[in-house]
Amino acid sequence: MKILVTGSGGLIGSEAVKRFISQGHETHGIDNNMRKVFFGDMGDVTWSLSALKSMTGYTHHNFDIRDRAKVFELFKEMRFDAVIHTASQPSHDKAREIPIVDFEVNAVGTLNLLEAARLNSPDAVFIFMSTNKVYGDAPNEYPLKELDKRYEYAREEDWAGINETCRIDRCLHSLFGASKAAADILAQEYAKTYGMKVGVLRGGCLTGPGHSGVELHGFLSYLVKVALSGGSYTVFGYKGKQVRDHIHSHDVITAMEAYIRDPHPGEVYNLGGGRDNSASVLESIEAIEKISGKKIAWKYDEKNRLGDHICYISDMTKFEAHYPHWKRNYSLSAILEEMVRAQGKR
Ligand SMILES: NC(=O)c1ccc[n+]([C@@H]2O[C@H](COP(=O)([O-])OP(=O)(O)OC[C@H]3O[C@@H](n4cnc5c(N)ncnc54)[C@H](O)[C@@H]3O)[C@@H](O)[C@H]2O)c1
Numbered sequence: 001m002k003i004l005v006t007g008s009g010g011l012i013g014s015e016a017v018k019r020f021i022s023q024g025h026e027t028h029g030i031d032n033n034m035r036k037v038f039f040g041d042m043g044d045v046t047w048s049l050s051a052l053k054s055m056t057g058y059t060h061h062n063f064d065i066r067d068r069a070k071v072f073e074l075f076k077e078m079r080f081d082a083v084i085h086t087a088s089q090p091s092h093d094k095a096r097e098i099p100i101v102d103f104e105v106n107a108v109g110t111l112n113l114l115e116a117a118r119l120n121s122p123d124a125v126f127i128f129m130s131t132n133k134v135y136g137d138a139p140n141e142y143p144l145k146e147l148d149k150r151y152e153y154a155r156e157e158d159w160a161g162i163n164e165t166c167r168i169d170r171c172l173h174s175l176f177g178a179s180k181a182a183a184d185i186l187a188q189e190y191a192k193t194y195g196m197k198v199g200v201l202r203g204g205c206l207t208g209p210g211h212s213g214v215e216l217h218g219f220l221s222y223l224v225k226v227a228l229s230g231g232s233y234t235v236f237g238y239k240g241k242q243v244r245d246h247i248h249s250h251d252v253i254t255a256m257e258a259y260i261r262d263p264h265p266g267e268v269y270n271l272g273g274g275r276d277n278s279a280s281v282l283e284s285i286e287a288i289e290k291i292s293g294k295k296i297a298w299k300y301d302e303k304n305r306l307g308d309h310i311c312y313i314s315d316m317t318k319f320e321a322h323y324p325h326w327k328r329n330y331s332l333s334a335i336l337e338e339m340v341r342a343q344g345k346r
Pocket residue numbers: 006007008009010011012013030031032033034035036045063064065066085086087088089090105109129130131132202203204205206207211212218
């Protein structure tokens with residue numbers, strides 16, 4: 001296959017490129033190192049792009065997905081069998097500072113790619129990497145109980161977590177959640193209006209050693225960085241008991257492969273580590289300290305992040321029903337062990 005990966009220097013994009021190359025696919029990537037513009041030197045993905053550029057089977061395109069002429073030109077030059085769209089302004093805190101850039105990258109950039117695909121590769125499978133932030137803070141309406149180190153769903157029927165029936169409007173999104181929700185709906189619409197094979201994956205916390213973790217995005221990766229390289233971490237609100245579920249980038253890519261093999265046009269799926277891979281911030285700090293043997297310096301700020309989820313676990317029932325052969329390979333402790341090893345080597 002001929003596959004295009006946007007955001008190829010990022011966590012998910014780089015994992016996708018490596019996997020597709022190893023399978024012999026002709027793989028193209030778009031990335032302009034915008035992560036460095038968003039987050040400074042710590043977000044620089046040059047290291048990741050350099051590694052990809054040295055691999056046979058990979059062709060890099062160094063431009064911005066906001067540049068519609070460039071996007072259209074590339075799609076005119078070649079027909080893709082699959083498009084994996086992961087390029088994004090990924091942080092809800094950052095979006096507040098740069099609302100227009102955030103919307104132009106996340107929403108308009110996605111529209112550029114969908115339209116270019118419609119005009120030139122209408123049969124391609126198109127996967128849009130969305131986020132659980134499209135649900136805004138609606139998940140915070142689920143009744144919770146407070147335990148020693150984490151919040152937990154109070155009702156038995158919520159045990160598996162949040163599913164795709166959770167509403168996406170009439171709630172507080174953050175500007176990031178709003179721009180991603182716009183892109184999420186556009187992607188669904190291209191399947192419904194034009195019959196394209198577009199699928200939407202709404203990620204929980206995606207993680208792995210390929211992350212250029214920064215304080216505002218890539219929480220586990222940044223915590224590991226603080227543990228091994230010093231500095232301090234700030235926990236924002238909810239007593240550090242807010243819960244996230246973590247999925248390894250490898251498992252994200254195998255989920256994408258399952259979708260490419262058998263696309264269900266216009267479907268949205270939650271994609272996360274699920275209950276088994278869920279942990280609160282306090283539990284994550286404890287686990288990383290245990291694995292790394294280092295103490296993490298952290299402080300507490302009473303004020304929670306705007307629209308932050310108190311307890312978010314991705315209910316994977318729908319994805320697992322449509323793709324019964326897909327299995328999550330990485331447990332949370334395996335993820336952390338690998339991240340500690342990788343950070344030690346950087
Ligand atoms: N990491 C997470 O926890 C998480 C959770 C839920 C959803 N997601 C979504 O998954 C996708 C991938 O996330 P990630 O963690 O790999 O992000 P990332 O920041 O690691 O990678 C994104 C890449 O896109 C590039 N990029 C950004 N804007 C660009 C532009 N305008 N033109 C070209 N390239 C551009 C960046 O340089 C970066 O390398 C994003 O859509 C994100 O919203 C991520």
